[in-house]
Amino acid sequence: MSDAASRMQTALDEYAENIQRFKRGEITPDQFRPLRLGMGVYAQLAHVKNMQRIKVPGGRMTAAQLDAVAEVTERWALGLAHITTRQDIQLHHLEIEETVELQRVLAKADVTTVGACADTVRNVTASHLAGVVEDEVFDVTPHAHAITQYFLFHPHNRKLPRKFKIGLSGSTRDHAQIMINDLGLLARVTDAGRGFAVYVAGGLGSTPEMAHLWRDFVPERDVLAACDAVIRVFWRDGERKNRKKARIKFLLRKLGEAEFMKRLDDELAKVKAEEGAKIEAELDRYLGEYPNEEAPSSVPGGEAIGDAAFARWKRTNTIAQTQPGYRVVTVKLPLGDITAEQMRRLAALARGHGNGEVRTTNTQNFVMRFVPEGNLVALHRALSQIGLAEPDAGHITDIVACPGADYCSLAITKSMGVGARVREHLSEGGNRAEADDLVQQIGAFEIKISGCPNSCGQHHVADIGMTGLMVKGKDGVERPHYSLRVGGGCGPDAKIGDRLDGRVPEEETPKVIAAIARHYVQERAEGESFREFVARKGAGDIGRIGFAAATDVI
Structure with a gap:
């Protein structure tokens, strides 16, 4: 058994024993909580069932690994899995005891849940197009693997002030959304060779922050050392009393950008001086063990003519x-x-x-x-x-939504439910042909929905972003509403969307979004993106048009 497999087996054995200790009353719920979170297990809703999060580093899975996830989904999760905005897979409705055998089945396929939740380095994301499109500088997924392995059992991992998210992109289109990560790496090639621009302290939540450039270029050999330096500063200096202020973006705000960057510089120099050769050797080992992606044996090309x-x-x-x-x-x-x-x-x-x-x-x-x-x-x-040939990927009906109040104990509204309503309204409408025409005219377009301000649905960086909240009506009854943002996005000139002045009842949101979409199609300049359209027209104009379609905007 390899060292990595042995450590994974130990982690699984310890988790199984911790469940038994909890059931015997030897540890309290508060003591057990970080232990289960460290293995990717959240208490779900009224804490009677559990959610298992599965890490997929860089998003890459073999067919055998997908088969393993299918097996555990069928056996324990009512046959349904959910893909997240962090390239993870989540399973719901689990008994706590079931998560042990579930994790053992996954481990046999080299799929891990370690660090999928808790105050850890979470799933390391990467562009799903890395290495196969023209504007990708180089394939960054091997580096996502290296970073994952380096931090999986790192002494500071699972002991950080809060969660820590890392993303890698190979082009300025930023498919991995590095600008909203705690640490973002953008592939670059200079006269010095391959390397990365390093961005730090991004994040969403109730007070979003776009990442700040720390280093314009870090050589490839130093990428793990640079990541480690950021983690060490966060571990040492991050907030540990108030969890609401514990993300690394708050440390930057507290220290000021200049002092924060100086501490990173000093820590990187220290890491390289003390452990540079060792960390470089680890990088070489991780990159060397990463399996290259291979083309299929069938001959490419040929005709692709259908209906x-x-x-x-x-x-x-x-x-x-x-x-x-x-x-x-x-x-x-x-x-x-x-x-x-x-x-x-x-x-x-x-x-x-x-x-x-x-x-x-x-x-x-x-x-x-x-x-x-x-x-x-x-x-x-x-x-x-098998019901998986729906067209219009990346279009307005390809809606992103967090699990919402159907599953999450933090959520306020049922974001997936309203997402389904919006999809139905835009896909069907009163006239299917007219609806299809609208979808295709708009082109690439993002709607993202979060069931609370935590922004797991990434509503801040969407063409139209929706945030769930409860609003008390004149009759004193609270009902689900949504606030809207427009014109946000990642990639070049990443931007937090502009908030529209009003809150829309859940049942009215499909009509509002359709009205905004039609307004964009009718009024846009040639080649104008929605983000550019918002900048030209202003959020006030767009809100006026959209809210006119609703009957009860507050």
Whole structure:
């Protein structure tokens, strides 16, 4: 057994014993809480069931790993899994004892839950297009693996002031949303070779902050040392009394940017002086063990001619790779949900029509890479048979939503429910052809919904973002409402969306969003993005048009 496998087995054994200690009353609920969170287990709703979060570093999964997740989903999670905005997979309705065997099944497939929750380095995310599109500088997923392995059993991990999120992007389009991470790495190549620009102290929640540039270039050999330096400063200087102020962005605000960056510089110099050679050797080992992604044995190219439904799906759900003859295929998951049987069938399709792998995305979808052009018609037909061939990935009906009050004890509103309402209204409307035309005219567009201000649905960085809250009516009864933001996004010139002045009853939100979408299509300049449209028109104008479609805006 390898050292990593041995440590994982020890962690699982300790977790199983901690559950028994808790049941015997040897440790209190407060003492048990960080122990289960450290293994990715949240108490769900009224604390009678549990949620298991599964880490997917860089979003990359083999078909065998997807089969393992399908197995545990079917056995213990009522057959339904949920993809998150951190490229994780979440399972719900679990008994605490069931999570032990569930984690053991996953561990056999080299899938981990260690650090998926708690005050840890959470799942390390990466662009799902890394290495296969022209504007990617280089494939950053091996580095996501290296960072994951380095911090998995790091002495400071699980003992941080708060959670810590790391993302890596290979292009300025920033598919991994590095600007809203505690630590973001952007691939660069200079005369000094490969490396990364390093951004720090980003994050959303009730007081969002875009990340700040710390180093314009860190050589590839120093990337783990740079990450470690940031973690050490956070571990040493971060807030430990008030959890609401414990994210690293608050440390930057407290110290001021200049002093904060100086502490990072000093710590990096110290790390390199004391452990630089050792950390470089670890990086080499982790990068060396990372399996290269391989093209399938089938010959690329060929014809891909199908019916109108196929043509629309190919246009909206596939893109050409830099590797000739292959395409990336987005498997659109309505609101991030997928059944165990669909996962099992998708794993088989990845073997038969792709390269035996899938990747999760922070838009709550799956992608298949290295799909030969000639396999697309057959793949589309097979996806249709299992309900996974919905077109318009990345469009206005491809809505991102946190689990909301259906699952989460922190949520205020049922964000997935309202997301379904918006999808139905935009997809069907009163006239299906008219609705389809609107969706296709708008093009790429993001709606993101959070059931509370914590922003797990990333509502701050969407074309239209929705935040759930309860509002008391004249009759004294509290009912779910949503506040809206417009014009946010990541990528170049990342921006927090502008808040509209008003709160919309849950049942009215689909009409408001449809009105804003139609206003954009009718009034936009040629080639104007929605973010540019908001900047030109102003949030006040957009709110006036949108809220006119509702009858009870507060």
